[in-house]
Amino acid sequence: xxxxxxxxxxxxxxxxxxxxxxxxxxxxxxxxxxxxxxxxxxxxxxxxxxxxxxxxxxxxxxxxxxxxxxxxxxxxxxxxxxxxxxxxxxxxxxxxxxxxxxxxxxxxxxxxxxxxxxxxxxxxxxxxxxxxxxxxxxxxxxxxxxxxxxxxxxxxxxxxxxxxxxxxxxxxxxxxxxxxxxxxxxxxxxxxxxxxxxxxxxxxxxxxxxxxxxxxxxxxxxxxxxxxxxxxxxxxxxxxxxxxxxxxxxxxxxxxxxxxxxxxxxxxxxxxxxxxxxxxxxxxxxxxxxxxxxxxxxxxxxxxxxxxxxxxxxxxxxxxxxxxxxxxxxxxxxxxxxxxxxxxxxxxxxxxxxxxxxxxxxxxxxxxxxxx
Amino acid sequence: xxxxxxxxxxxxxxxxxxxxxxxxxxxxxxxxxxxxxxxxxxxxxxxxxxxxxxxxxxxxxxxxxxxxxxxxxxxxxxxxxxxxxxxxxxxxxxxxxxxxxxxxxxxxxxxxxxxxxxxxxxxxxxxxxxxxxxxxxxxxxxxxxxxxxxxxxxxxxxxxxxxxxxxxxxxxxxxxxxxxxxxxxxxxxxxxxxxxxxxxxxxxxxxxxxxxxxxxxxxxxxxxxxxxxxxxxxxxxxxxxxxxxxxxxxxxxxxxxxxxxxxxxxxxxxxxxxxxxxxxxxxxxxxxxxxxxxxxxxxxxxxxxxxxxxxxxxxxxxxxxxxxxxxxxxxxxxxxxxxxxxxxxxxxxxxxxxxxxxxxxxxxxxxxxxxxxxxxxxxxxxxxxxxxxxxxxxxxxxxxxxxxxxxxxxxxxxxxxxxxxxxxxxxxxxxxxxxxxxxxxxxxxxxxxxxxxxxxxxxxxxxxxxxxxxxxxxxxxxxxxxxxxxxxxxxxxxxxxxxxxxxxxxxxxxxxxxxxxxxxxxxxxxxxxxxxxxxxxxxxxxxxxxxxxx
Numbered sequence: 001x002x003x004x005x006x007x008x009x010x011x012x013x014x015x016x017x018x019x020x021x022x023x024x025x026x027x028x029x030x031x032x033x034x035x036x037x038x039x040x041x042x043x044x045x046x047x048x049x050x051x052x053x054x055x056x057x058x059x060x061x062x063x064x065x066x067x068x069x070x071x072x073x074x075x076x077x078x079x080x081x082x083x084x085x086x087x088x089x090x091x092x093x094x095x096x097x098x099x100x101x102x103x104x105x106x107x108x109x110x111x112x113x114x115x116x117x118x119x120x121x122x123x124x125x126x127x128x129x130x131x132x133x134x135x136x137x138x139x140x141x142x143x144x145x146x147x148x149x150x151x152x153x154x155x156x157x158x159x160x161x162x163x164x165x166x167x168x169x170x171x172x173x174x175x176x177x178x179x180x181x182x183x184x185x186x187x188x189x190x191x192x193x194x195x196x197x198x199x200x201x202x203x204x205x206x207x208x209x210x211x212x213x214x215x216x217x218x219x220x221x222x223x224x225x226x227x228x229x230x231x232x233x234x235x236x237x238x239x240x241x242x243x244x245x246x247x248x249x250x251x252x253x254x255x256x257x258x259x260x261x262x263x264x265x266x267x268x269x270x271x272x273x274x275x276x277x278x279x280x281x282x283x284x285x286x287x288x289x290x291x292x293x294x295x296x297x298x299x300x301x302x303x304x305x306x307x308x309x310x311x312x313x314x315x316x317x318x319x320x321x322x323x324x325x326x327x328x329x330x331x332x333x334x335x336x337x338x339x340x341x342x343x344x345x346x347x348x349x350x351x352x353x354x355x356x357x358x359x360x361x362x363x364x365x366x367x368x369x370x371x372x
Numbered sequence: 373x374x375x376x377x378x379x380x381x382x383x384x385x386x387x388x389x390x391x392x393x394x395x396x397x398x399x400x401x402x403x404x405x406x407x408x409x410x411x412x413x414x415x416x417x418x419x420x421x422x423x424x425x426x427x428x429x430x431x432x433x434x435x436x437x438x439x440x441x442x443x444x445x446x447x448x449x450x451x452x453x454x455x456x457x458x459x460x461x462x463x464x465x466x467x468x469x470x471x472x473x474x475x476x477x478x479x480x481x482x483x484x485x486x487x488x489x490x491x492x493x494x495x496x497x498x499x500x501x502x503x504x505x506x507x508x509x510x511x512x513x514x515x516x517x518x519x520x521x522x523x524x525x526x527x528x529x530x531x532x533x534x535x536x537x538x539x540x541x542x543x544x545x546x547x548x549x550x551x552x553x554x555x556x557x558x559x560x561x562x563x564x565x566x567x568x569x570x571x572x573x574x575x576x577x578x579x580x581x582x583x584x585x586x587x588x589x590x591x592x593x594x595x596x597x598x599x600x601x602x603x604x605x606x607x608x609x610x611x612x613x614x615x616x617x618x619x620x621x622x623x624x625x626x627x628x629x630x631x632x633x634x635x636x637x638x639x640x641x642x643x644x645x646x647x648x649x650x651x652x653x654x655x656x657x658x659x660x661x662x663x664x665x666x667x668x669x670x671x672x673x674x675x676x677x678x679x680x681x682x683x684x685x686x687x688x689x690x691x692x693x694x695x696x697x698x699x700x701x702x703x704x705x706x707x708x709x710x711x712x713x714x715x716x717x718x719x720x721x722x723x724x725x726x727x728x729x730x731x732x733x734x735x736x737x738x739x740x741x742x743x744x745x746x747x748x749x750x751x752x753x754x755x756x757x758x759x760x761x762x763x764x765x766x767x768x769x770x771x772x773x774x775x776x777x778x779x780x781x782x783x784x785x786x787x788x789x790x791x792x793x794x795x796x797x798x799x800x801x802x803x804x805x806x807x808x809x810x811x812x813x814x815x816x817x818x819x820x821x822x823x824x825x826x827x828x829x830x831x832x833x834x835x836x837x838x839x840x841x842x843x844x845x846x847x848x849x850x851x852x853x854x855x856x857x858x859x860x861x862x863x864x865x866x867x868x869x870x871x872x873x874x875x876x877x878x879x880x881x882x883x884x885x886x887x888x889x890x891x892x893x894x895x896x897x898x899x900x901x902x903x904x905x906x907x908x909x910x911x912x913x914x915x916x917x918x919x920x921x922x
Binding site: 067068071072160164283284285314317318320321332335336337338339340344345347358360361372 | 491587588594
């Protein structure tokens with residue numbers, strides 16, 4: 001076998017080609033993306049809420065990436081369905097943190113609804129991972145938490161506005177409330193807050209699965225004012241039953257009543273609500289996001305979507321100009337901040353876990369929300 | 373005259389012209405695009421600064437409106453009564469407990485400025501409100517108070533008393549004062565007499581809310597509001613109140629009260645527009661600076677799209693121009709090259725070469741002129757050649773022409789092996805004819821004999837004049853018999869047809885020598901010599917006869 005003598009130019013040439021290739025690869029190579037995990041109820045009863053949050057998250061990720069990502073790093077969303085029992089949420093958690101959902105180690109895990117967030121809280125605390133609850137009002141979510149935050153109004157935050165819309169001269173207030181942690185918390189805190197007044201509070205609890213509100217409402221004696229706490233179908237059911245019964249006294253409802261499906265219900269006309277800023281058409285920033293979302297998805301924008309969108313923009317803003325890693329984000333959250341987002345001026349006090357969520361008194365008028 | 377330019381080929385010069393034109397085109401395009409980018413950046417910057425001015429002006433107006441609100445609220449009966457009673461006492465702190473700190477006036481202030489706002493609108497505007505009488509003693513306070521306090525020595529108090537209004541710096545909140553923007557207003561009665569000073573702290577929530585509302589721009593931009601020394605008052609991104617940002621690049625980029633700059637960090641460039649408001653007319657010194665930061669790529673997105681399109685268009689134009697130039701150059705160079713090659717061929721003697729001009733341009737005219745010139749040259753050359761090979765008197769080939777044709781016939785015979793015979797004729801007693809009748813008659817005789825012989829030979833034969841009165845004929849493919857017969861016929865024709873010259877015809881005869889090419893003949897001249905020897909044999913034998921060479 002003959003061997004030819006290598007050209008004296010071959011070795012430098014190879015080195016130059018290799019250097020060029022490495023240079024080109026380095027120039028073309030992107031920094032690793034920033035992964036944000038999301039565990040949402042994407043099946044079962046809470047699917048519409050989960051899907052809305054997911055769509056909001058996706059819109060936020062898309063817009064942040066269009067503006068260059070987080071300091072040039074793309075944002076990637078890893079979503080898992082966590083609906084079902086605790087085993088299902090645990091499996092979703094493992095899939096997210098192990099990277100099986102696609103993507104590297106997540107910077108933070110976002111969880112939707114109280115039930116799902118609460119089931120993930122022990123895992124987050126145990127593994128020292130950041131967890132942010134969305135559309136999660138249950139007080140227990142952030143109690144004694146080190147790694148769990150909440151971006152959603154609590155019953156405590158709703159109460160000042162909620163009680164401010166109730167007529168001061170009412171003698172009796174009947175509270176129709178969903179028998180779950182959130183509904184119970186609202187009822188209990190309303191009672192406590194109004195304890196110093198002469199108002200008598202009567203509670204009518206109903207289970208999650210109830211559909212016949214006529215019987216429920218007709219069985220209760222109505223007072224001077226009514227407060228309704230629950231998911232949109234519950235609120236609509238109670239309002240419809242009250243209307244059928246001929247009740248014409250003042251009615252107040254929690255933030256859920258600002259959902260377009262409730263606002264658009266004729267039975268909701270005149271109801272006093274606790275409203276987030278996003279439905280205020282004069283709030284240009286939120287209205288623009290609404291227009292973009294509705295044009296893209298062909299369905300109504302609501303505060304579940306807004307919650308998903310805004311947490312992404314908020315997280316990106318917290319890491320703007322900083323190292324996009326978990327310790328930095330944790331420090332930013334720990335130090336507290338103010339943020340003017342879709343919901344208005346949100347703030348997180350230093351060391352706190354619940355973001356102060358601005359809510360405003362409003363009233364439903366002919367299918368529209370009228371803010372004071 | 374040789375110049376540096378005409379030392380270069382036309383092809384090179386055309387390429388240089390095209391390259392120069394393309395370079396001008398590319399440079400002009402690049403300059404236009406670059407100028408557009410700079411212009412757009414300037415326009416964006418100017419608009420952003422203008423927007424920042426408006427936002428900052430709006431913020432100032434909102435602060436002024438809140439100060440007006442304080443003045444109006446002090447028209448409240450309870451508050452006014454407290455002020456009046458405090459002002460009516462002579463020296464010392466207010467003694468009337470009903471209107472002192474922590475009493476009805478304070479509750480009224482709290483209800484009017486804080487509780488009502490929170491209850492009805494779910495928000496706070498004022499974090500604290502405090503009233504002093506005209507001597508500086510506190511009359512009412514929404515915050516906790518340890519008792520009557522004289523604040524007449526405070527800077528804000530004297531500033532409000534002297535100027536009517538005063539805006540303090542944004543403060544983090546020290547002691548009993550909550551964080552926010554401190555403002556102070558002098559309170560006058562209907563006659564313009566000072567009745568006290570109101571001091572309020574506009575809450576951080578209010579500042580944030582007002583800033584958020586004022587900065588709802590449709591474009592995705594970051595807006596930051598800082599104090600003059602770089603403490604963050606507001607940002608569209610999550611922020612910490614009064615965080616020091618004076619070391620941040622956007623703050624460092626500020627070199628004058630208002631303007632814009634480009635700040636690049638890593639691969640990200642941002643356009644920073646800023647405006648400072650050192651003196652808002654309605655409220656005095658505010659000393660805030662508003663920054664509007666926009667992603668440069670986002671601002672120039674449309675222009676970058678346009679730039680990409682322009683570059684593609686420019687590339688296409690360049691390509692089209694290059695192709696067009698090549699085609700154009702070819703249309704020049706092809707006929708020129710053809711002309712050059714034709715001229716070289718002609719210079720080498722080939723007068724038959726022609727160019728193929730197509731079109732109607734000057735080069736076509738040049739090609740046609742060249743062809744015309746070549747035609748004329750070829751015709752002249754043919755004429756000259758003909759003249760050189762023809763006997764001017766008799767019109768038959770002269771010796772040169774005859775010998776040239778004879779050489780060709782000789783070659784043809786050698787190639788094909790055909791027979792060839794040669795006749796040599798001489799007019800008998802021609803000298804005598806000249807002597808008796810003169811040379812003119814002699815010439816006529818020559819012409820007469822040549823004409824008879826030329827007409828008498830076959831069309832394939834060649835007849836020529838070798839010189840004087842001697843002629844010769846080449847008879848291709850003719851054997852001895854055919855040649856002798858032809859020679860006899862010619863001799864007979866000459867002698868039987870007198871020359872019609874002068875007054876009386878002259879009868880002449882010719883002697884003819886015939887030779888047929890044989891194996892021993894090495895050249896045409898050898899055959900001719902043998903025919904010539906046969907001619908002299910005929911002469912010696914009495915003339916007017918035909919002799920065949922041995």
